[in-house]
Amino acid sequence: MSSAFAHSNYMPCDDCGASVEASELAAHVCDPERALEYRMFQLRDEVAGFDDGLRGYLESPQGRFAQWLAERDRRRQSE
Secondary structure, X not given: XXXXXXXXXXXXXXXXXXXXXXXXXXXXXXXXXXXXXHHHHHOHHHHHHHHHHHHHHHHXXXXXXXXXXXXXXXXXXXX
């Protein structure tokens, strides 16, 4: 019986995405920079949507008031 999928000896690390030999997965130590990049990749949709969400808030009445209030407070502190 043949398998439709090839069996790989490598597995991706859940924390950094690195391809690690399955027998060495438990001893694997993630590179902090790679782990951060992998996490940012996983959050790419949320990161991309942040600007749109912020823009929408700042254009709303609540957002415009918050901007006005922040500017007023900033000017008072500089006096």
